[in-house]
Structures are given as structure tokens and as C-alpha cells.
Amino acid sequence: CIPFRYRNSNEEDDVNFEKVVEVLMINSTSGPGLLFPKGGWENDETVEEAAVREAIEEAGVRGDLLDFIGFYNFKSKTHQDEFSPEGLCKATMFALLVKEELSSWPEQSTRMRHWLTIPEALQSCRHEWMKDALENGFCEWLAQNK
Numbered sequence: 001c002i003p004f005r006y007r008n009s010n011e012e013d014d015v016n017f018e019k020v021v022e023v024l025m026i027n028s029t030s031g032p033g034l035l036f037p038k039g040g041w042e043n044d045e046t047v048e049e050a051a052v053r054e055a056i057e058e059a060g061v062r063g064d065l066l067d068f069i070g071f072y073n074f075k076s077k078t079h080q081d082e083f084s085p086e087g088l089c090k091a092t093m094f095a096l097l098v099k100e101e102l103s104s105w106p107e108q109s110t111r112m113r114h115w116l117t118i119p120e121a122l123q124s125c126r127h128e129w130m131k132d133a134l135e136n137g138f139c140e141w142l143a144q145n146k
Contacts, residue, residue: 001037001038001052001054001057001065001093001094001095001096002036002044002050002056002069002094002095002096002134002136002138003022003023003024003036003037003059003061003063003096003098003138004021004022004023004095004096004097004098005022005024005067005098005115006019006020006021006022006099007019007020007022007036008020012112019077020114020117020119021118021142022116022117023036023115023116023117023118023121023138024036024059024061024098024113024114024115024116024136025114025116025121025124025125026058026111026112026113026114027112027114028126029110031126032126033124033125033126033127034114034116034121034125034126035125035126035127035130036093036130036133036134037051037054037055037057037058038054038058038091039054039057039058041053047092048065048094051065051092051094051096052065052096056105056106057094057105057106057107058105058111059105059111059113060102060103060104060105060107060108060111060113061096061098061100061102061112061113062098062099062102063096063097063098063099063100064096064097064099064102065094065095065096065138066094066095066096066097066145067094067095067141067145068092068093068094069093069094069095069133069137069138069140069141070093070133070136070137071091071092071093072090072093072129072130072132072133072137073088073091073129074088074089074090074091074101074127074129075088075089075092089123091128091129091133093137093138095138095141095142101113118134118135118139120136121134122134122135128136
């Protein structure tokens with residue numbers, strides 16, 4: 001999912017006090033760049049439940065899973081097998097409005113949270129497919145739902 005929140009603009013002369021959207025990214029455990037929480041889902045859960053669980057496990061946040069924002073294909077070295085030697089995977093991405101940041105979470109020893117504006121997130125994002133999900137999926141969804 002793409003966890004996000006609204007914060008007030010720091011512009012004191014901004015009469016409209018526009019809210020700034022920030023997205024939450026986490027560090028990768030296998031190299032430079034930042035990621036959105038993701039992972040597989042268990043047999044006994046829906047893809048939506050998996051998205052919520054991954055946000056808790058990897059980023060330590062809870063919130064409201066609002067909407068599906070798109071499917072994104074990518075290659076995974078850890079999912080290469082006889083059925084998919086290329087490691088082809090499909091991510092189902094959702095917008096998650098963060099309501100709570102947990103003080104402790106399962107992967108806190110290996111993951112750090114980073115709140116970024118959308119332009120900052122696009123610069124920091126490790127994977128092209130995640131940039132696409134942010135820029136074309138999330139931003140389009142956000143524009144339609146403001």
C-alpha cells in the first residue's frame with residue numbers, strides 16, 4: 001500500500017492553509033532507496049487484509065485502507081522458481097490513510113520510517129514500478145478524491 005497523511009502547510013502567508021500530502025516510505029533491507037510496504041498474502045486472508053498486515057509489520061502504521069489504486073508488475077529475485085523463472089510478480093496497490101504510528105512493530109529493528117512529500121518520494125523511490133504506482137496511481141486517485 002501507499003501509506004499517507006495530511007499535514008498543514010508551513011506557509012504562514014498561505015491564506016488557504018493548504019494541507020500537504022506526505023507518503024510513508026521505509027528503507028530497503030537489501031540496498032539503497034526507499035520502498036512502500038509490500039509483501040505476499042497468506043492463504044487465509046484477502047489481499048486487502050495482507051496490505052494492512054504488511055503496513056503494520058514493515059512500517060508500523062495502522063489506518064484506513066481506502067481504495068485500490070492499481071496493479072503493477074515487477075520482477076522479484078526471491079520469487080524465481082520453475083513456474084516463473086523470471087520471477088514475475090503483480091502488486092495490488094492500495095491507498096492507506098494513516099491514523100496511528102506504532103511505537104513498536106515487528107520489523108522495527110531493520111526498517112526506518114520516512115515521511116516524504118510526493119516529489120521527495122519520487123526522488124527516493126528504489127523501484128520504477130513503485131514510482132509509477134505513486135505518480136500515476138496514487139496521484140490520480142488523490143486528485144479524484146480531494
